[in-house]
Amino acid sequence: MSKLYYTESGHSMPNLAEELTTFRRARKVLTLPPTSSPASLYFIARAHEGSGLPLHISVNGAKLPPVPPQQAWHTWYEVTIDPTLLHAGDNVLKFWSDSTAMNSWALGLEAGHADPNSYVSDDSGHTWRNHHMAYLNVVRAEYVVRVRFAEGEDPAPPPMVFNDPDDPRLESLRTIMPPQALDRSLSKLERLRAISTWLASSWEHTPAAPGLGVINSPWDPETVLAWAPGQCGHNGLRPTANCIFYGVAFANAAQAIGVPARCAIFAGKPGKADGHFTAEYWLEEHQKWAMVDPNFDDFFLRDGVPLSVDELQVLGSDLEDVTERGPGAESQRPNQRVHRWFDSHERRARSLEFRTVWYRADQLTRPEFSPPAHGGGGAYTETGIVWEERDKDTWPMFPHFGSKDYFNAPPVWEG
Numbered sequence: 001m002s003k004l005y006y007t008e009s010g011h012s013m014p015n016l017a018e019e020l021t022t023f024r025r026a027r028k029v030l031t032l033p034p035t036s037s038p039a040s041l042y043f044i045a046r047a048h049e050g051s052g053l054p055l056h057i058s059v060n061g062a063k064l065p066p067v068p069p070q071q072a073w074h075t076w077y078e079v080t081i082d083p084t085l086l087h088a089g090d091n092v093l094k095f096w097s098d099s100t101a102m103n104s105w106a107l108g109l110e111a112g113h114a115d116p117n118s119y120v121s122d123d124s125g126h127t128w129r130n131h132h133m134a135y136l137n138v139v140r141a142e143y144v145v146r147v148r149f150a151e152g153e154d155p156a157p158p159p160m161v162f163n164d165p166d167d168p169r170l171e172s173l174r175t176i177m178p179p180q181a182l183d184r185s186l187s188k189l190e191r192l193r194a195i196s197t198w199l200a201s202s203w204e205h206t207p208a209a210p211g212l213g214v215i216n217s218p219w220d221p222e223t224v225l226a227w228a229p230g231q232c233g234h235n236g237l238r239p240t241a242n243c244i245f246y247g248v249a250f251a252n253a254a255q256a257i258g259v260p261a262r263c264a265i266f267a268g269k270p271g272k273a274d275g276h277f278t279a280e281y282w283l284e285e286h287q288k289w290a291m292v293d294p295n296f297d298d299f300f301l302r303d304g305v306p307l308s309v310d311e312l313q314v315l316g317s318d319l320e321d322v323t324e325r326g327p328g329a330e331s332q333r334p335n336q337r338v339h340r341w342f343d344s345h346e347r348r349a350r351s352l353e354f355r356t357v358w359y360r361a362d363q364l365t366r367p368e369f370s371p372p373a374h375g376g377g378g379a380y381t382e383t384g385i386v387w388e389e390r391d392k393d394t395w396p397m398f399p400h401f402g403s404k405d406y407f408n409a410p411p412v413w414e415g
Contacts, residue, residue: 002392003152004399005030007117008110008142010381012044013216013373014074014208018109018120018143019102019135020055025125026095026107028145029117034088037150041079041093042397044108044144044381047072051104058094059085074108074379076270076397081147093145094125102135108381111139118143144381148396157386157400160262162361162413163255169364170256173221181257188259189306192281192292193299193326195253199246200297200328203228205335206241208373213240219363219370221249243277244374246295250279252364260411263358264291264309265385266351270394275380276351280309282411289408297328309355310404354394356385357407 007030018026045055047069054066055077062085067077097104109118111134118141119128133141163170180186180194202225206213217224217239224245233239247263254261260282268274280289283306290306292299300307300322307322315322363370371382386400388407 001153002148002150002396003154004146004148004396005032006146006383006399008113008144009383010044010144011110011112011371011373012074012108012144012381013111014046014108014379015216015373016109016111016134016136016139017046017074017106018133018141020095020097020105020107021099021102022096023100023122023124024096024102025121026143027119027121027125027128028093028095028143029119030091030093030145030147031089031117032086032091032147032149033151035083035086035149035151037083039081039083039086039150040148040396041081042146042148043077043079043095044074044379045077046074046106046108048103048105051099053098053104055105056096056098060087060092069105074106076379078397091147095143095145096125106135108144109134109139109141110144111141113140113142116140116142118145146397154399154401157402157406158359160357160359160361160409160411160413161366162260162262162411163252163365164362165255165258165414167365169222170252173253173256173364176222176225177253177256181253188283189299191257192254192259195250195257196292196294196297196299197326197328199249199253199294200326201331203241204231205243205246205295205332206231206238208240208242212238213242214238216240216373217245218367219245219248220367221245221252221364224249240373243293243295246293247277247279248363250292250294251361254279254281255361255413260361260413262289262361262411265356265358265380267354267356267380268351269353274351274353277374280357284410287410294328296332297326299324299326308408309352310408313352313355354387354391355407356380356387357402358382358384359386359400360384 049072057064116130119130120133121128178198214237227233227239228241231238251261264278264280266276278293288308386402389401
């Protein structure tokens with residue numbers, strides 16, 4: 001039993017963080033109960049490549065051991081806090097580096113808070129403000145800093161939420177979908193295959209990387225389908241359009257034809273770039289959620305019956321005999337950035353080691369709850385994803401963990 005304390009939902013963007021120097025420092029205030037056990041501090045941060053400088057942290061004025069840099073990308077860091085340094089009420093955590101320029105450490109943040117309990121200083125901590133934050137001084141934000149206590153218990157995971165079936169955005173999406181997806185004379189699986197093939201054939205997988213995806217795409221299928229093929233989005237820049245957006249588009253398109261579907265997120269070990277983003281659709285006749293990978297137009301079946309994530313995890317890397325690849329895969333094969341995924345069942349199996357679902361599957365009805373960015377592997381940050389209970393020790397920086405019954409429960413939705 002343990003409980004996580006946090007004040008944000010993890011909707012952070014790697015390209016909008018708080019750069020730390022000896023002058024520019026970050027302060028996070030967390031209201032905590034009393035504790036008699038060591039606590040775990042989690043924060044999302046990026047160490048600049050080649051800097052080598054440690055990150056400094058203090059808790060209620062007591063300095064912790066310096067934190068050495070890890071990967072040169074945004075990832076989770078964990079630090080143990082002695083319980084004698086904490087007290088009931090407001091606890092103050094400060095972060096800074098030894099550099100005088102913004103070239104050593106960046107702390108993740110979530111913009112959009114009216115009166116955050118996070119503050120920035122430009123004079124080594126003499127004065128603080130909770131506005132004009134992030135490295136460009138443009139937002140109010142909460143730093144992605146969380147603490148887990150041994151005492152207490154995390155809340156039950158929230159119920160799944162789907163699009164309002166009467167929302168006009170679903171009707172709008174149907175107007176651009178392929179005819180086969182809308183043909184009620186076809187089987188459900190045939191219609192879903194048509195959606196997957198359509199999406200895999202629509203654009204080139206584009207990760208967030210130098211020279212590739214420059215800006216974040218919204219979790220809006222119609223916008224991604226408009227931006228990604230022409231590689232031109234907001235402000236005329238090339239958008240990120242990776243596995244996330246195939247999965248999001250599939251989940252919403254499936255709902256548009258009356259099939260409950262949700263986003264399924266996977267990861268290997270924390271801090272490793274083994275994450276993947278797919279979708280699951282509900283099979284009433286088999287009373288289970290089945291997985292599809294619309295990035296590669298892959299369905300997974302055994303003896304004609306679609307397989308669930310549980311069944312795929314049992315198979316491990318032995319996926320070749322159950323993978324049915326559609327024609328949309330040919331559109332992805334020339335892409336060298338995803339070629340190793342295309343034929344590597346071992347790599348895909350690693351990504352399936354830890355599974356989670358996004359409890360909100362209403363990206364069209366309620367776009368304000370979708371994150372502005374979503375990292376892979378160790379960079380997952382959003383509190384809206386629900387992990388399996390068995391994996392709590394691996395992903396303790398998240399608050400929601402569900403039982404098998406939670407993941408396998410039939411959807412409550414009338415599409």
